[in-house]
Amino acid sequence: MKTGIAWRLGLALAAVGVLAAGLTGYYAYSASREMLVDGAEERLLTATRVLVRQLAVGLNGTARDVRLLAEHPQAARLLARVDPQLQQRSETNVALLFERMLDTHPEYFQMRLIDVTDHGLERIRIDRDENGLVQVRGDDLQEKGHYPYVFETLRLPPGTVYVSAPAINHEVGAHAGLGKPALQVASPVHDPDGRARGVVVINVDLNGLFAQLAGDLPAGLQLYLTNSAGDFLIHPDPSQAFAFDRGQVARLTDTFPAAAAMVRDGQDRRQELVTTATPAGGAPVVAAFVRQPMSELRHEDEFILGLAQPLAVVLKDSDDLGRVSVRIVVAFSALAVLLAALLARALTRPLHQMVDAVRRFPEGRPGARLPSDRSDEIGLLARSIGDMQDQIRAQFANLEQKQGELDRLASHDSLTGLHNRRFFLDRLEHAMAHARRSGTELALLYIDLDNFKTINDELGHAAGDHVLRTLAQRLKHVVREADTVARIGGDEFIVLIEGPADEDAIAAVAHKVLEVLSQPVPHAERDLACGASIGASRFPKDGATDIELIAAADQAMYRAKSEGRMRICLATGARVQTTDLAEPGADRGIEERR
Amino acid sequence: MLQWLVAAAVLSAATGAAAAGPAVLRVLAWPGYAEPQVVHSFEARTGARVELTVIDTDESMWQRLNAHGGQDFDVFAVNTAELQRYIRAGLVQAVDPAKIPNTAHQQPRFRQREAIAGLVHKQEGGPRTYGIPFTYSEMGLIYDRRQVSVPPTSIAALWDPRYQGKVIVYSGGTHNFSLAAQKLGAASPFRIEPDMWPSTVQSLIDLRRNVLGFYNQPEESINLFRRHGAALMYANYGTQQLHLLKSQGIDAGYAIPREGALAWLDCWTITRGARDPALAHAWIDELLGDQASRLLVEHQGLASTTMASAASQPDVRLIWLEPVEDANRREMLWARVRSGDRASRVLAP
Numbered sequence: 032m033k034t035g036i037a038w039r040l041g042l043a044l045a046a047v048g049v050l051a052a053g054l055t056g057y058y059a060y061s062a063s064r065e066m067l068v069d070g071a072e073e074r075l076l077t078a079t080r081v082l083v084r085q086l087a088v089g090l091n092g093t094a095r096d097v098r099l100l101a102e103h104p105q106a107a108r109l110l111a112r113v114d115p116q117l118q119q120r121s122e123t124n125v126a127l128l129f130e131r132m133l134d135t136h137p138e139y140f141q142m143r144l145i146d147v148t149d150h151g152l153e154r155i156r157i158d159r160d161e162n163g164l165v166q167v168r169g170d171d172l173q174e175k176g177h178y179p180y181v182f183e184t185l186r187l188p189p190g191t192v193y194v195s196a197p198a199i200n201h202e203v204g205a206h207a208g209l210g211k212p213a214l215q216v217a218s219p220v221h222d223p224d225g226r227a228r229g230v231v232v233i234n235v236d237l238n239g240l241f242a243q244l245a246g247d248l249p250a251g252l253q254l255y256l257t258n259s260a261g262d263f264l265i266h267p268d269p270s271q272a273f274a275f276d277r278g279q280v281a282r283l284t285d286t287f288p289a290a291a292a293m294v295r296d297g298q299d300r301r302q303e304l305v306t307t308a309t310p311a312g313g314a315p316v317v318a319a320f321v322r323q324p325m326s327e328l329r330h331e332d333e334f335i336l337g338l339a340q341p342l343a344v345v346l347k348d349s350d351d352l353g354r355v356s357v358r359i360v361v362a363f364s365a366l367a368v369l370l371a372a373l374l375a376r377a378l379t380r381p382l383h384q385m386v387d388a389v390r391r392f393p394e395g396r397p398g399a400r401l402p403s404d405r406s407d408e409i410g411l412l413a414r415s416i417g418d419m420q421d422q423i424r425a426q427f428a429n430l431e432q433k434q435g436e437l438d439r440l441a442s443h444d445s446l447t448g449l450h451n452r453r454f455f456l457d458r459l460e461h462a463m464a465h466a467r468r469s470g471t472e473l474a475l476l477y478i479d480l481d482n483f484k485t486i487n488d489e490l491g492h493a494a495g496d497h498v499l500r501t502l503a504q505r506l507k508h509v510v511r512e513a514d515t516v517a518r519i520g521g522d523e524f525i526v527l528i529e530g531p532a533d534e535d536a537i538a539a540v541a542h543k544v545l546e547v548l549s550q551p552v553p554h555a556e557r558d559l560a561c562g563a564s565i566g567a568s569r570f571p572k573d574g575a576t577d578i579e580l581i582a583a584a585d586q587a588m589y590r591a592k593s594e595g596r597m598r599i600c601l602a603t604g605a606r607v608q609t610t611d612l613a614e615p616g617a618d619r620g621i622e623e624r625r
Numbered sequence: 626m627l628q629w630l631v632a633a634a635v636l637s638a639a640t641g642a643a644a645a646g647p648a649v650l651r652v653l654a655w656p657g658y659a660e661p662q663v664v665h666s667f668e669a670r671t672g673a674r675v676e677l678t679v680i681d682t683d684e685s686m687w688q689r690l691n692a693h694g695g696q697d698f699d700v701f702a703v704n705t706a707e708l709q710r711y712i713r714a715g716l717v718q719a720v721d722p723a724k725i726p727n728t729a730h731q732q733p734r735f736r737q738r739e740a741i742a743g744l745v746h747k748q749e750g751g752p753r754t755y756g757i758p759f760t761y762s763e764m765g766l767i768y769d770r771r772q773v774s775v776p777p778t779s780i781a782a783l784w785d786p787r788y789q790g791k792v793i794v795y796s797g798g799t800h801n802f803s804l805a806a807q808k809l810g811a812a813s814p815f816r817i818e819p820d821m822w823p824s825t826v827q828s829l830i831d832l833r834r835n836v837l838g839f840y841n842q843p844e845e846s847i848n849l850f851r852r853h854g855a856a857l858m859y860a861n862y863g864t865q866q867l868h869l870l871k872s873q874g875i876d877a878g879y880a881i882p883r884e885g886a887l888a889w890l891d892c893w894t895i896t897r898g899a900r901d902p903a904l905a906h907a908w909i910d911e912l913l914g915d916q917a918s919r920l921l922v923e924h925q926g927l928a929s930t931t932m933a934s935a936a937s938q939p940d941v942r943l944i945w946l947e948p949v950e951d952a953n954r955r956e957m958l959w960a961r962v963r964s965g966d967r968a969s970r971v972l973a974p
Contacts, residue, residue, distance in 0.1 A: 150834045150965075151965070173964055177833055177838045177839060182790075182837060202964045202965075203960050
């Protein structure tokens, strides 16, 4: 029963179990992984937002500084040139203010007060160089009217601040700031009448600002800063930063194509983005980009700030989760297989029992016990099978009994209980076949009752039947068990003797029979007496077939009857001397019992 | 015996060449010069394969062509000024215009190649042409028609105090000194004599004081122009800027001053190491064909030498760029001028 129900059921159950465990494990892993990646992306985005805030805060701080100076009355006074005497003092004071400011802000390269007249001539200028601070004077002061931080700022209302686009500073003479990434933060100086008289400009060292931004980052995170077109200003590979200054193009969308959604013009421009990409020659990273939020400063150009983390780091947790999931799934699958096997066995054992019981039933052997005690469908089936088996047994017993009866009826005479003619003939045939084979002899005694008709006619059938029955019993008892006695006619009997068939043997049996049949039979206060005429034949002497034997015995019987009854005649003609049991000439018949 | 050897060698060479597959043409060009459709039709016509490399600065072009003495490429496009550098370095070979039938379709001024400085060199054995004109752009004057009713006729309009604070100029030392030289009436804008430096410097300082601001990129210039309602602009990028302005809704006009507009002319030239000069000639011919010319104008907004335009008229004076007397000095001085230095400081050593 290798691929029988037990195995298939077990397999199906195990498959279901494994599938359930596998699917659960997979979906749990998949959902968790998504959550992990989402979580990491969320954290990255949050960190980026924080950095953007920091940048904005930094710029706001500078904006406040520049406004402080631009709105300082000294600045306006200086530019107004009202009083030549005060002029000198104003210049000194403003220069001092600037120096103090630069001292406290190492991230500033320069501070300048620029006049609207004389083509934007610088009036006060403090530069930082490698030795410290230096005030630029006289012919070294330059005209800056053609720079946006001057002509754009001059147009602004009082109290507003202009922030230039970040660029490499190429202004000759800028000392420490020359050739460095910088941006200018400027605010207009207005006189009491509201006319713009000049601007105050602070040059911010972007590397310093960037170092501050990048300094707090945990290891493994990379910082990107671009302008609104996506040109890199900060890049993990410094050669990619400020490429536009060298006439080259190195843009955000080259490495992160999805960032195009942040760079394009229009209403659908995205403020934030999380994307995965593979920078050239590197490993895949997850990057979050945030556009600088709106502010009250007048930005010439906006920033996009980005943080990138290697994808492998983000997925590491999820990979661990994957491994744990796999282990759990394997364990539960093994459990499922085990339970499936047990369950399959539990289900099929009672089936086997029942099969066993049914199998052994026809053989009559006691089979395995049926699981009839169960209260489920199997118990029901078992009980039904048991009932059916009982029914079958009962029916068989019934049938056997009826069969037995029929057999007996077919082979016995109902009145006397002796075998009948049919049976006897069959027996004779077998005996003869046996005798032929083994070379043994047989003898037949054909017995005819004397005076029976008289009794029957005078006293009725009841008496006759009684006589027959009694004589039959006597006959049966006097004959050996191995020999066969049968009633073959109304008052005719026949006996088969198996064994040596010499005259003496036959005579002995015949005499016994004759004697026992001659004794009176008591019936209803009378003694009824019969007698018998017996004819004997022998095999193989007197016949070769059963018909010949019977015929010979029959003839011998008739001779005995015609010679006076109560005697035995052998078939070959010799008469067996017998003691007549009756007085000569007397008719035996009915005698009254004394 | 020898004949058999030679025949075998020739046979093996021929089969070797045939077995090597279709001929390959290695092209080095600026973006938009070799459109895919043009490349396909060239490949289909000649059965050759084109390997295209794109560069976007003069410097990167110089580096790539110098890498193995010009052996890496067959044909490239370069402006007339830069071409001289390559000729001097022996990196290019002469081109035979007779093998380029489409030159017959070029505008007259581009057929007269001897008139274009540096294109044809007189050498023993006859004049040798080193480049075939392909595309060009001139640097004209863009003006706002609402503010400037009469189109400017001279470069001096940039210095006109009427437009003080409404002029936008390109920030390039080499070109701006040429402009100053033009304004001062110098014989050649590309040759500033030693005694001319102070006047050109002063001229540029005056220009600086007249402008609103300077630009480097075309988009920058458009933004400035629009935001500040400029009246005049020196169009370093030529009609490209004009189109951009017009698309922003500005009623802009374009004029070429009588002194002439500086213009760059890019020419196709063949490297000394070209494997198959005949194929290179066929390429140049393809690029002068109808399809290529049309795409150049429609897709790239560049001017085609085979099609007429405002600037291609014979009476318009175009001054093809030439190498200047001292580019480094010009840039150095310009950096100072740009930074706002006064004349004395600019010219200080």
